Amino acid sequence: MTLSSDAGLPLSRYRPVSQLRVAVHEVDRARLPVVxxxxxxxxxxxxxxxxxxxxxxxxxxxxxELNLRGMVNLDGRWGRELAENLERYDAAHPGxxxxxxxxxxxxxATPGFGERLAAQLRRSVAExxxxxxxxxxxxxxxxxxxxxxxxxxxxxxxxLWAAVGEAGVxxxxxxxxxxxxxxxxxxxxERLELLAARPDWNFSGPxxxxxxxxxxxxxxxxxxxxxxxxxxxxxxxxxxxxxFAGRMLDAYPNFHIDIAARVAELGxxxxxxxxxxxxxxxxxxxxxxxxxxxPDVYRIHFRFMETDDxxxxxxxxxxxxxxxxxxxxxxxxxxxxxxxxxGNALRLVPRLA
Numbered sequence: 496m497t498l499s500s501d502a503g504l505p506l507s508r509y510r511p512v513s514q515l516r517v518a519v520h521e522v523d524r525a526r527l528p529v530v531x532x533x534x535x536x537x538x539x540x541x542x543x544x545x546x547x548x549x550x551x552x553x554x555x556x557x558x559x560e561l562n563l564r565g566m567v568n569l570d571g572r573w574g575r576e577l578a579e580n581l582e583r584y585d586a587a588h589p590g591x592x593x594x595x596x597x598x599x600x601x602x603x604a605t606p607g608f609g610e611r612l613a614a615q616l617r618r619s620v621a622e623x624x625x626x627x628x629x630x631x632x633x634x635x636x637x638x639x640x641x642x643x644x645x646x647x648x649x650x651x652x653x654x655l656w657a658a659v660g661e662a663g664v665x666x667x668x669x670x671x672x673x674x675x676x677x678x679x680x681x682x683x684x685e686r687l688e689l690l691a692a693r694p695d696w697n698f699s700g701p702x703x704x705x706x707x708x709x710x711x712x713x714x715x716x717x718x719x720x721x722x723x724x725x726x727x728x729x730x731x732x733x734x735x736x737x738x739f740a741g742r743m744l745d746a747y748p749n750f751h752i753d754i755a756a757r758v759a760e761l762g763x764x765x766x767x768x769x770x771x772x773x774x775x776x777x778x779x780x781x782x783x784x785x786x787x788x789x790p791d792v793y794r795i796h797f798r799f800m801e802t803d804d805x806x807x808x809x810x811x812x813x814x815x816x817x818x819x820x821x822x823x824x825x826x827x828x829x830x831x832x833x834x835x836x837x838g839n840a841l842r843l844v845p846r847l848a
Contacts, residue, residue: 507688510814513821517805522797525562527833530840530847531793533667533728533755533782536592537570537580540786547787551583554788555591561793564591564837565847567782569628569667571596573619581623585846593846595667596624598655600637600645608639609651613658625846626664634670634709635698644704648715656716660723665751665843669728670713672696673760674735677706689816710739717747724843726751726780734760737767744775751839755782758799759809762822769825776831780839799824800832 536554538546547570548554558566568584571577571594584592596619602608616627629647637645645652647670659666671677675686677698684690690697698706710733717725731740731752743750754761761768772779781800785792791811798804803826810817827835841848 507814513806515806518803519807520798520802520804522794522801524560525793525797525836526801527829528562528564528837529781529793529797530565530567530837530844531563531783531785531788532567532726532780532840532844533753533784534566534568534788535570535784535786536566536568536584536788537572537576537594539570539572539576546583551588555588557788557790558591561790561797563793565840566592566788567625567667567840567844567847568592568594570594571619571624571628573597573599573615577619577622577624585623585625590847593625593844594623595626595628596620597628597630600632603637603639603645606640609654612652613654616655616658617662620662620664624664625844626667627659628667629669631669631672634712635703646704646708647712648719652716653719656720656723660720665724665726667726667728667753668713668732670732671706671709672698674706674733677703685818688814688819692816714743714747717743717750721747721749724749724751726753726843728753728755728782729784730754730757730761737761737764737771741771741774744771744778751778751780751843753780753782754796754835756784756817758796758822759815759817759820762799762809762824763818763820765823765825769827772825772827772831772835776834777839779835780843781836800827800835802826 536548538544568580571580573596577596580594585594598612598615602611634646639645673686675684676696678684679699680690680697713732727750731743733739734757740752783792783796795809799822802824805823806821809815809822
């Protein structure tokens with residue numbers, strides 16, 4: 496694709512320079528202490544099995560520089576992997592890290608998996624896990640012994656969700672993905688560049704449920720387990736529709752959201768995002784979803800949260816694959832900022848307090 500037959504410039508090389516003259520307030524260090532409630536520090540996502548963060552003392556030095564008092568590591572897994580994450584982070588640096596476990600979803604290939612997954616969760620919490628991470632493969636890829644997709648509201652998973660509530664730990668729940676991932680990959684798809692780079696993130700085919708079905712399953716699960724705390728990560732898993740997140744927060748006291756990896760979405764609707772946080776200051780958590788953490792990414796987030804700057808970049812990527820648009824800041828008041836930055840995470844994950 497080219498911009499014109501005369502220029503002959505591929506659209507992928509188009510890098511327009513904004514001519515806006517607007518206020519710029521760089522934020523090198525957060526104004527108030529911060530907990531990153533959604534970070535990846537483990538090794539299970541790496542092809543070679545190596546640690547995502549090789550130098551933990553250097554990471555802590557970066558945290559101190561940025562005013563990050565703690566991190567929630569979502570990469571605990573289970574068994575030996577969980578034990579090694581707990582030893583490397585939580586035990587070695589008390590109060591700075593809290594590690595969430597996963598459960599082994601391969602268990603769904605055999606009937607009776609709900610009770611087995613619940614037992615595994617109880618063991619992991621007894622061993623030190625501070626919560627449970629549930630990834631988007633539930634609903635998209637995990638299947639039972641009949642080859643059917645297992646959804647979040649499958650009654651066979653009720654023992655697991657109940658066990659989380661009984662253990663008194665939260666679930667960091669990621670279901671679905673950006674809505675555009677569920678739409679045809681054509682010239683009208685706002686994530687076209689990203690999906691061209693990651694075709695495995697295209698869930699628009701017949702083998703996947705509609706986006707709305709995944710949202711229905713999440714709501715049904717949250718409603719059925721009021722004693723279980725659920726953090727709908729990525730702005731409630733539907734950042735393009737903050738009315739959905741607002742309705743969920745209004746209806747279910749056990750439901751929370753984080754902002755991880757979604758400042759691109761929230762920052763293009765700053766008035767709605769700010770209003771949501773002002774209405775539910777005790778239910779929104781700060782997070783980045785970084786793999787591995789980068790100081791300049793945090794500085795973009797701090798600028799987004801603390802200033803009223805307009806039209807600034809939401810990413811270090813060039814071009815920004817999460818969307819070719821700019822964002823504007825929320826300028827949150829300190830009482831709200833304190834809760835979103837750290838207070839809510841410290842309440843849900845008291846190990847960090």
